[in-house]
Amino acid sequence: MKDPLGFLRRCYARYGDVFTLREIGFGTEVMVSSPALLKELFTGPPEVLHAGEANERIFGSITGTQSSFILEEQAHLRRRRLLLPSFHGDRMHEYGDTMRRQTEKAVASWPLREEFALHPEMQSITLHVILHAVFGLGQAANDSTLEHLLTRTANEAVASMLLILPPLQRDLGRWSPWGRLLHLIHQMDEALLAEIARRRREGAKPEQRDILSLLLQARYENGEGLSDGELHDELVTLLMAGHETTGTSLTWAMECILSHPEVEQRLRAELDDVLGDEQLGHEHLTRLEYLDAVIKESIRYRPIMPTGGARLVKRPFSLGGYELPPGVWVINALSVVHHRSDLYPEPDVFRPERFLGRRVDPYEWTPFGGGVRRCLGMAFALYEMKVVLATVLRSARLELARSPVKARRRGFFIAPENGLPVRVLSRLRRAGDVPGTQEVATGGAPARSEDTMGWGA
Numbered sequence: 001m002k003d004p005l006g007f008l009r010r011c012y013a014r015y016g017d018v019f020t021l022r023e024i025g026f027g028t029e030v031m032v033s034s035p036a037l038l039k040e041l042f043t044g045p046p047e048v049l050h051a052g053e054a055n056e057r058i059f060g061s062i063t064g065t066q067s068s069f070i071l072e073e074q075a076h077l078r079r080r081r082l083l084l085p086s087f088h089g090d091r092m093h094e095y096g097d098t099m100r101r102q103t104e105k106a107v108a109s110w111p112l113r114e115e116f117a118l119h120p121e122m123q124s125i126t127l128h129v130i131l132h133a134v135f136g137l138g139q140a141a142n143d144s145t146l147e148h149l150l151t152r153t154a155n156e157a158v159a160s161m162l163l164i165l166p167p168l169q170r171d172l173g174r175w176s177p178w179g180r181l182l183h184l185i186h187q188m189d190e191a192l193l194a195e196i197a198r199r200r201r202e203g204a205k206p207e208q209r210d211i212l213s214l215l216l217q218a219r220y221e222n223g224e225g226l227s228d229g230e231l232h233d234e235l236v237t238l239l240m241a242g243h244e245t246t247g248t249s250l251t252w253a254m255e256c257i258l259s260h261p262e263v264e265q266r267l268r269a270e271l272d273d274v275l276g277d278e279q280l281g282h283e284h285l286t287r288l289e290y291l292d293a294v295i296k297e298s299i300r301y302r303p304i305m306p307t308g309g310a311r312l313v314k315r316p317f318s319l320g321g322y323e324l325p326p327g328v329w330v331i332n333a334l335s336v337v338h339h340r341s342d343l344y345p346e347p348d349v350f351r352p353e354r355f356l357g358r359r360v361d362p363y364e365w366t367p368f369g370g371g372v373r374r375c376l377g378m379a380f381a382l383y384e385m386k387v388v389l390a391t392v393l394r395s396a397r398l399e400l401a402r403s404p405v406k407a408r409r410r411g412f413f414i415a416p417e418n419g420l421p422v423r424v425l426s427r428l429r430r431a432g433d434v435p436g437t438q439e440v441a442t443g444g445a446p447a448r449s450e451d452t453m454g455w456g457a
């Protein structure tokens, strides 16, 4: 519980590519950390290897049981196909503008030269982005109760230690920790179902481009749509899966950048080169290759989860010559994979160049799991990380307030200790205000332009 990364790496050093853990409350877990075995795991038959049951045991009490996260086999594939258009590359253009604006707003509110924790700030950006992209919230006046409850659930439930401690999941009424969490989830459920009912009553509006609106209109091949319960579970899943993960990854990426001045310098040079005096837009993002490499390397170097992508064996399954009986969990030990010296020479060195000009092997770099269950929001998360990091770097200079930075458990996730304290050294005038990027010594919010050009919205 306390040092999952160190523990898994010590097990790997002692036992090799595959080893078994027997954990109280979690059963028998086979940890896998070689690309060849991960390929077998991720391409294994979905009727033999169930991913939904693995997800349900951690997040089922929040998401419900009718979402793509929890469904299995044909029902899962059918649902995934229905959701995919919302996560298609083209849709990212529409979310990009919100991502940039939310980041600019956050940076403008950061104090000059005073220490503050960056992690909650990044979480707040990703939360607002997801609330806007998924629910269309943040614009209409009647959102407040729903927004408040979704925000509280996202902040209080997803990172709760209780989720990974099944023996403590006892509902002893509203004053017990688990009972309180269930009560909050129940309140959120009611508000969300009321919103779904309202949207159904009012019908589709062309200006509503959020994922809820798309899913309300989505139809399976037989013409059937999603029921209220299915819609609810899918939306909660997107909120849960898409906010803490990306917010924590962004915080670690900033930690990597700020503790490597040569990397920051090269990133700033690339941004100046690609953007010049223009405002960040969709057309710039594919050209920010070094930023892309920094993101991939930070995800490798600083995993937000010790493992990711688990499967429950339903029928005898052979993996790398081992016969696994039903009831065993098989798990992608990604924090080990990403620190193997045969795949990543000098794995404890942060070196974005590893990812420059190279196609990523899906079984060597596995932060988003794999196969038919690979993270649905991968493109969304990587896009958001690019937009947020580019915007922060263009808007301010920051420094770490304390180093070295230690990793700490935050529920299921691994986050920087004390939320990563940082200081803003100076704000930078945004391109478009004046030719070139300039430092503003006395602070003041970066000027923002209201136009959405470049995002193709």
Ligand code: HEM
Binding pocket: 051, 068, 069, 070, 080, 237, 238, 241, 242, 243, 245, 246, 249, 304, 307, 308, 309, 310, 367, 368, 369, 370, 371, 372, 373, 374, 375, 376, 377, 378, 380, 381
């Ligand atoms: C850096 C950010 C993120 C990381 C590291 C991450 C990681 C993961 C992992 C490890 C899985 C399990 C994959 C497997 O079982 O093989 C997963 C599944 C999933 N993620 Fe993400 N995720 C991130 C962001 C997001 C975002 C932004 C969204 C949505 C907006 C999202 C939605 C989902 C969904 C719906 C699934 C279930 C997919 C399925 O079972 O078919 N994730 N994610």
